[in-house]
Amino acid sequence: xxxxxxxxxxxxxxxxxxxxxxxxxxxxxxxxxxxxxxxxxxxxxxxxxxxxxxxxxxxxxxxxxxxxxxxxxxxxxxxxxxxxxxxxxxxxxxxxxxxxxxxxxxxxxxxxxxxxxxxxxxxxxxxxxxxxxxxxxxxxxxxxxxxxxxxxxxxxxxxxxxxxxxxxxxxxxxxxxxxxxxxxxxxxxxxxxxxxxxxxxxxxxxxxxxxxxxxxxxxxxxxxxxxxxxxxxxxxxxxxxxxxxxxxxxxxxxxxxxxxxxxxxxxxxxxxxxxxxxxxxxxxxxxxxxxxxxxxxxxxxxxxxxxxxxxxxxxxxxxxxxxxxxxxxxxxxxxxxxxxxxxxxxxxxxxxxxxxxxxxxxxxx
Ligand SMILES: NC(=O)c1ccc[n+]([C@@H]2O[C@H](COP(=O)([O-])OP(=O)(O)OC[C@H]3O[C@@H](n4cnc5c(N)ncnc54)[C@H](O)[C@@H]3O)[C@@H](O)[C@H]2O)c1
Numbered sequence: 001x002x003x004x005x006x007x008x009x010x011x012x013x014x015x016x017x018x019x020x021x022x023x024x025x026x027x028x029x030x031x032x033x034x035x036x037x038x039x040x041x042x043x044x045x046x047x048x049x050x051x052x053x054x055x056x057x058x059x060x061x062x063x064x065x066x067x068x069x070x071x072x073x074x075x076x077x078x079x080x081x082x083x084x085x086x087x088x089x090x091x092x093x094x095x096x097x098x099x100x101x102x103x104x105x106x107x108x109x110x111x112x113x114x115x116x117x118x119x120x121x122x123x124x125x126x127x128x129x130x131x132x133x134x135x136x137x138x139x140x141x142x143x144x145x146x147x148x149x150x151x152x153x154x155x156x157x158x159x160x161x162x163x164x165x166x167x168x169x170x171x172x173x174x175x176x177x178x179x180x181x182x183x184x185x186x187x188x189x190x191x192x193x194x195x196x197x198x199x200x201x202x203x204x205x206x207x208x209x210x211x212x213x214x215x216x217x218x219x220x221x222x223x224x225x226x227x228x229x230x231x232x233x234x235x236x237x238x239x240x241x242x243x244x245x246x247x248x249x250x251x252x253x254x255x256x257x258x259x260x261x262x263x264x265x266x267x268x269x270x271x272x273x274x275x276x277x278x279x280x281x282x283x284x285x286x287x288x289x290x291x292x293x294x295x296x297x298x299x300x301x302x303x304x305x306x307x308x309x310x311x312x313x314x315x316x317x318x319x320x321x322x323x324x325x326x327x328x329x330x331x332x333x334x335x336x337x338x339x340x341x342x343x344x345x346x347x348x349x350x351x352x353x354x355x356x357x358x359x360x361x362x363x364x365x
Contacts, residue, residue, distance in 0.1 A: 039108045040064045041151075043094055043142055044115030046073030048222050049156070049214075051081065052262045053113060058084050065109075067102060069093040072118045077221050094138030095130065098145060109149040111269060114142050115156045117191075120226040121184065121312065128186035135190030139197050146207040154210040154269050155198045157278060159319055160188040161213060169286075169320035172213065172278050182314040195278065202275055210268045210275045215282025215321045219258030219341060220348035230255060233293060234346050237300040238355045247311035249290035252318045256283035257341030260334040267330040282321035283334040299343050300357065 040057055044050045045066030051074075057064050063086040070078075070091060081087050092099045094116045102109075117134050118124040124131040139155060146153035162170045163178035178188045195211050202209035218230040225231075236243045264281035287295075297304045326332045350357035 036108065037063045038110040039105055040111040040113070041067055041102065041109055041142075041145070042113045042115065043067045043138070044117065044156075045113075046070060046078045046081075046089070047115060048074075048077070048119070048219075049217055049258060049261060049265075050113075050115045051077035051221050052219070052258050053115070053265060054081050054087065056262050056266060058086055062086060064088070065090055065102065065105070067092055067094065067098075068116065072120070072123050072223065072226065074221065074223055093134075094141055095133045098141050102145065106145065106149045109145065110151045112142055112146050112149075112151050112153045113156070113265065113269065114139055114154065114194075116142075117156075117187070119158075120223075120228045121187075122227040124187040125183055128183070131186040132190040135187075135194040136197070139194040143197060143201045143207055143209075146209075147201065152208045152210070152269060153198065153201070154212060154265065155194055156265070157191045157195050157211050157213045158187070159213055159215040159280070159282065159321065160184065160316075161192050161195065162316075163188060164314060164316045165318060168318050169284065169322040170280065171322040172280055172325055179314050183312075184314045199276070208275060210273075211278040212265055212268055213278050213280045213282075213321075214261060215256060215280065215319060216253050217256050217258050217261040217282075219345050221258070222345075224349060224353060229253065229289065229292065230296075230342070230345065231349070233296045234300065234342075234349050235353060237296050237302055237304050238346070238350055238353060238357070240302065242305045242307040243293055243296075244307050244309055245289055245293065246309050246315065247289075248308065249293065249306075250288050251311075251315065252286045252288050252320065253292070254283045254286045254320045255292070255338055255341070256281070256334055257336035257338075257344070260336055263335075264326060264330065264332045267332050268326075271330050273329050277325070279326050279329065280321040280323050281326060281332070282323065283338070284321055284323055285338055286318075286320040287338070295339060295342055296346070299339065299346050 040062050042054050045054045046068040054066055065088045067090050090101045116138055162176040166177055167174040180189050198209045198211055201207040222231045224235045233243050
């Protein structure tokens with residue numbers, strides 16, 4: 001099925017080059033890859049994880065089309081990718097029929113990563129209807145593209161499919177405890193339905209699918225204002241503002257550095273597995289939010305005051321992935337220790353918001 005020229009780099013097969021041609025797309029002209037090399041589509045490629053994935057694929061020599069509506073993307077993520085050989089950006093919403101800039105290249109597309117979906121609660125709850133449609137209709141459009149292209153398709157699902165779990169740590173067999181009526185349902189149930197669609201396409205032989213259940217991921221390129229716990233705590237501490245803890249801080253999370261998550265996704269895409277089961281990708285080191293605050297305090301090198309706010313509705317109390325399946329099938333486990341990843345992230349945020357970082361943090365990174 002592969003349309004790829006057979007160049008293998010570190011277990012990943014990469015395409016050859018191809019000249020760019022320009023086609024009209026909406027009001028502005030956009031450039032799409034010409035030539036005959038295989039194309040990887042990264043939907044949501046201008047977001048936090050997507051931008052790291054695009055960079056890693058480009059580093060491997062892949063030719064990629066990043067498809068994104070820029071809803072929660074950061075302009076600087078995109079700027080860092082634009083101009084790199086093999087990179088093409090197409091602005092489109094996956095809820096709408098896919099644009100000609102994509103469909104005209106169907107015969108060359110052989111990998112589709114679907115990361116398109118806002119991931120932080122304030123963002124995905126801002127327009128819950130669109131969030132649900134992004135997961136369900138957007139995934140459907142991309143699966144149909146995968147079917148037409150004979151391409152392999154990878155969905156980034158989420159640990160939110162386990163809801164507020166009664167089983168700990170969370171194994172893939174666990175069916176979850178999710179509210180279908182609460183404010184998080186647009187995201188959680190959207191992802192569950194997207195998984196259903198993907199596995200139905202896989203089961204019926206319409207596309208070769210992979211489903212990654214990502215747990216909390218953090219690192220550079222996060223939006224400082226999107227309300228995720230790591231970015232919130234680091235940015236508040238750097239700005240000498242009180243840090244916000246929702247609830248009493250005894251709830252646990254497990255935090256995976258973004259390079260590990262991207263490595264897991266790329267391994268899953270390329271692995272010779274049947275893809276009929278989801279695979280957890282996350283860091284099994286579990287810490288409370290209170291512990292996270294103490295680690296951030298040490299790394300940022302400042303005293304912090306804490307403000308407690310009420311726990312959001314349906315907030316999960318515990319989160320820890322069981323990654324036995326990822327270890328066995330992909331040979332994957334996280335490599336970056338939490339303190340190392342937090343130090344890298346703090347240094348990046350400090351530069352981003354123009355605040356000096358304590359020497360201890362810079363050295364730790
Ligand atoms: N970051 C995490 O901790 C985490 C955890 C679990 C799952 N995930 C999943 O990983 C994926 C990427 O997450 P992220 O943290 O990079 O989020 P993000 O919000 O930074 O990136 C999502 C990207 O998708 C784009 N997008 C959103 N809706 C779209 C639409 N309808 N059409 C086209 N593009 C659209 C956004 O503009 C953005 O660039 C998401 O699918 C998310 O559900 C992330």
